[in-house]
Amino acid sequence: MSLQARLQARRGPSSLDLELRIAGGETLVLVGPNGSGKSTLVDALAGLLPITSGRVEIAGTLVEGEGVRLPPPERGVALMPQGLALFPHMSAVDNVAYGLRARGHGEAEARAKALEWLARLEIAEVAERSPSRLSGGQAQRVALARAVITEPSLLLLDEPLSALDVSSRRSARRLLHRTLRSLPGAKLVITHDARDLAALGDRVAVLEGGRIVREGSRAECLADPGTGYLLAMLCEQGLYSSGEQEPLS
Amino acid sequence: MLILGLLAVAGLVAPLCGLLLQLDPGAFVHQLGRSEVVSALGLSLAVSTIAVLIALVLGLPLAYLLARVDLPGKGLLRGLVALPMVLPPVVGGLALLVTFGRRGIFGGILGGLGIELPFTTGGAIVAVTFVCAPFLILSLEAGLLAIDPRLEAAAATLGAGRLRVLRTITLPLLRPALASGIALAWARALGEFGATITFAGNLAGETRTMPLAIYTALQVDPPAAIALGILLLALALVALVLLRGRLAVTPLGAGAGEGR
Numbered sequence: 001m002s003l004q005a006r007l008q009a010r011r012g013p014s015s016l017d018l019e020l021r022i023a024g025g026e027t028l029v030l031v032g033p034n035g036s037g038k039s040t041l042v043d044a045l046a047g048l049l050p051i052t053s054g055r056v057e058i059a060g061t062l063v064e065g066e067g068v069r070l071p072p073p074e075r076g077v078a079l080m081p082q083g084l085a086l087f088p089h090m091s092a093v094d095n096v097a098y099g100l101r102a103r104g105h106g107e108a109e110a111r112a113k114a115l116e117w118l119a120r121l122e123i124a125e126v127a128e129r130s131p132s133r134l135s136g137g138q139a140q141r142v143a144l145a146r147a148v149i150t151e152p153s154l155l156l157l158d159e160p161l162s163a164l165d166v167s168s169r170r171s172a173r174r175l176l177h178r179t180l181r182s183l184p185g186a187k188l189v190i191t192h193d194a195r196d197l198a199a200l201g202d203r204v205a206v207l208e209g210g211r212i213v214r215e216g217s218r219a220e221c222l223a224d225p226g227t228g229y230l231l232a233m234l235c236e237q238g239l240y241s242s243g244e245q246e247p248l249s
Numbered sequence: 250m251l252i253l254g255l256l257a258v259a260g261l262v263a264p265l266c267g268l269l270l271q272l273d274p275g276a277f278v279h280q281l282g283r284s285e286v287v288s289a290l291g292l293s294l295a296v297s298t299i300a301v302l303i304a305l306v307l308g309l310p311l312a313y314l315l316a317r318v319d320l321p322g323k324g325l326l327r328g329l330v331a332l333p334m335v336l337p338p339v340v341g342g343l344a345l346l347v348t349f350g351r352r353g354i355f356g357g358i359l360g361g362l363g364i365e366l367p368f369t370t371g372g373a374i375v376a377v378t379f380v381c382a383p384f385l386i387l388s389l390e391a392g393l394l395a396i397d398p399r400l401e402a403a404a405a406t407l408g409a410g411r412l413r414v415l416r417t418i419t420l421p422l423l424r425p426a427l428a429s430g431i432a433l434a435w436a437r438a439l440g441e442f443g444a445t446i447t448f449a450g451n452l453a454g455e456t457r458t459m460p461l462a463i464y465t466a467l468q469v470d471p472p473a474a475i476a477l478g479i480l481l482l483a484l485a486l487v488a489l490v491l492l493r494g495r496l497a498v499t500p501l502g503a504g505a506g507e508g509r
Contacts, residue, residue, distance in 0.1 A: 046402070046405075047405075047406075048405070048406070072402075072406045073407075078407060079402065080403075081403050082399075085397060087404070087418060089421045098409070099408050102410075103408040146403075150407060150408060156406075
């Protein structure tokens with residue numbers, strides 16, 4: 001259930017050239033300035049954007065490269081896109097059940113499992129609601145349930161908490177942490193918030209200009225950011241203070 | 250601002266009121282019973298409905314190409330699709346005639362296949378389709394462009410193949426655009442005159458649709474023309490109100506109405 005990727009890709013002005021490994025069960029938090037290619041990477045891994053060269057292996061299966069290119073449904077990935085992208089014409093429970101229905105499960109079984117996930121994420125009461133009638137926090141949980149219900153080998157979360165206000169962010173982060181820990185697949189989380197990084201990441205990678213400029217365990221990166229971007233990000237949340245100097249103060 | 254706005258409303262409504270003021274209810278009912286009227290009305294409904302169906306079958310894939318596929322010269326293609334909207338219908342009819350007419354470019358081929366279009370009901374359908382299809386196609390394209398591509402991307406990563414994405418995400422979200430496109434195209438089809446009379450002629454029971462029947466009646470029996478005109482006006486209104494109101498709101502229900 002791991003990810004191994006070495007790829008070049010290009011979309012508009014941003015081009016990627018990087019190598020990435022995420023072990024099964026591991027959560028990698030990817031940070032980087034706007035335009036560094038984070039969403040491009042997510043789309044390339046999901047199969048929504050063809051890579052120009054390299055190879056991507058998910059759970060031991062070559063999904064792209066060497067003449068192979070599996071479409072998104074056959075990769076064992078699930079994407080929780082920026083802005084959540086809940087299907088506006090389906091109820092919350094139908095949103096969550098979508099992935100199981102698409103993979104051929106019967107309606108009753110898919111619904112039952114979807115309700116189970118909604119209960120696990122503590123929002124069973126919104127099952128029949130349309131997405132337009134969900135609060136930001138509820139919508140975020142529905143989107144999370146929809147992505148994880150298929151037990152993907154690679155889970156891609158593109159700024160999963162960015163739509164939330166401060167009050168719901170903390171509890172949502174705790175729930176997200178618990179959920180991620182329970183999943184056996186590889187998980188990639190994109191964020192701009194150092195608190196997400198500190199709470200969710202087993203490992204951290206910093207993407208700048210399409211390249212990974214820093215990579216390490218969470219502890220390593222918290223102790224020694226190594227890049228100006230990560231340093232500034234940590235300082236903003238008071239997560240970094242070196243004895244030698246007061247950064248950016 | 251207000252005065253000019255009111256002036257615009259008056260300019261649009263006054264002729265319609267004028268038409269209605271000429272209405273003699275007794276004569277109107279009498280007109281409705283005449284066989285020529287029944288035939289013209291039936292023909293109009295049949296021709297316009299078939300034309301819209303053809304436009305839908307051919308237009309939906311074209312709208313999809315325009316909205317979703319990177320084609321070279323797409324701007325030109327879109328311009329060509331929109332051309333019948335701005336082209337005088339009589340020119341459209343003329344173009345059809347020199348292309349599919351008996352001595353037209355493809356006339357021989359069609360004739361060889363035993364298909365004759367000019368001055369037949371089939372020709373009327375072709376002419377009406379030519380004129381009304383752009384309304385449907387451009388409406389569908391706009392509807393497709395308005396769908397957030399991330400919805401389809403999310404569905405694809407959740408395991409849905411292209412057909413399933415189309416069936417469960419794209420088409421349901423396209424319904425409002427589909428409804429308004431159908432309403433516009435059908436109303437336009439119902440009123441089509443120039444291309445039809447040029448390409449298909451004015452043959453009672455075969456190509457004499459309502460607008461042609463009005464034109465014909467106006468030469469000999471103006472009150473009959475007025476009654477027919479009011480009937481067509483009512484029909485077009487019903488098309489707009491019913492199709493737009495119903496199809497656009499009901500099927501998507503709460504989800505789409507409130508969603509965006």
